[in-house]
Amino acid sequence: MNRRELLRAAATLPLAHTALANSAFAQAAYPTRNITMIVPFPAGGQADLAARPVAAALERILGKPCIVDNRAGGAGGSIGNAQAARAEPDGYTLLMTLSSLAVLPEADRLFDRPVAYEVSQFAPVARVLADPTLLAVPASAPWKTLQEFVDDAKKRPGQIPYGSSGPYGTLHVAMEMFAASAGIRLLHVPFRGAGPALTALLSGTVQALASAPGTLKQQVEDGKMRVLANWGNERIASFPELPTFKELGYKDVEFYIWAGLFAQAALPAPIMSRLREAMAEGVKAPEVIKTFETAGSPVAYLDAPEFSKFVAADSARLIAAVKKIGKVE
Structure with missing residues (x-):
C-alpha cells in the first residue's frame, strides 16, 4: 500500500467507528417506539x-x-x-x-x-x-367417558363433528392423532382460531374439541362442557381426575x-x-x-x-x- 492509499484508509476509520457507535447506541436504546x-x-x-x-x-x-x-x-x-x-x-x-x-x-x-x-x-x-391438550365435549353430549365416545364414533364413521383452529393447526393434529390411534373417523370442521371453535362447541355446532386447559377450565366449572381425556404424559393439577390417553390404552397419543x-x-x-x-x-x-x-x-x-x-x-x-x-x- 502506497502513502496515498494509506492516508485514504486512515481517513475512513473515524467514520467507521462513528457508524458502529451509532448502531450500537440505537440497539442499546431499544425500544424507542411501539x-x-x-x-x-x-x-x-x-x-x-x-x-x-x-x-x-x-x-x-x-x-x-x-x-x-x-x-x-x-x-x-x-x-x-x-x-x-x-x-x-x-x-x-x-x-x-x-x-x-x-x-x-x-x-x-x-x-x-x-x-x-x-x-x-x-x-x-x-x-x-x-399445557397438554384436553378433549372436551358439550355438557349435553351423551358420552361420559372416552370409551363411550370411541364406541359411538365407530358406529357412525365421519358423523361426529369436531372443531379446530384450521387445517394442521394444533387442535386439528391432536384430534387426528387420537382418531388414527383409535381407528375412528371424525368430521373435521375448521374455524379461524381456537376461540371461534370453542364458541361452536358451546353452541352445539360441533360435538368435540381439543383445547388447552386454560381455555376450558371456566366452561367446565360452569357446567357447560365436560372433558374426557388428557393428551399429556401425566395428569394435571387443574383437572386431577382426568385420565390421560396413555392411561386409557392409547400409548402413542401425546400432544x-x-x-x-x-x-x-x-x-x-x-x-x-x-x-x-x-x-x-x-x-x-x-x-x-x-x-x-x-x-x-x-x-x-x-x-x-x-x-x-x-x-x-x-x-x-x-x-x-x-x-x-x-x-x-
Missing part, C-alpha cells in the same frame, strides 16, 4: 391467553406500548406466522404463537403448496405456557399446546438480549402468574437457549405425526 406482538389467531385461544398479560408486562418493563395484534386470517395460524417472518428484524414486530409453527410448513409441503414461511426464519425468545414468543432470526444480538431480560422479568410479575394460574395454565417459562432446544425436539415429533397422519381434510 412494539407489535402478532397473535396469528382470534381472541379467546391459548396464544391470545399468553399474549395479553405478557404484552402488558413488557410494556411496563420496556417503557413503550406493546400492542397485541390478532391476525385472525385462518389457515391454522399460517398467515400471521408468515407476516411476522417477513417483518423487519428490528424488535418491533414479535410473534406469540403455538406449537403448530413447525407443523404448518410441513402441511404445505404435504399438499404441494407454496410454503408460507420456514421455522428457520424465527429466533425463539421465550416459552410462556406449555402439548405450548405458546412462545419469537422474533426474526436476523434480530441483532443486543435487542434479543434485552427482550430475553424483559421476558425473564415479565413472567415473574404477580399479575402474569395470577392470570395464568386462574386460567389453569401455570407459567412454563424457558429462556431462549432452552426454548430453542425444546422447539427443535417438539417440532421433530409433530412433523413425524403429521407425516403419519398424511393428507386429511
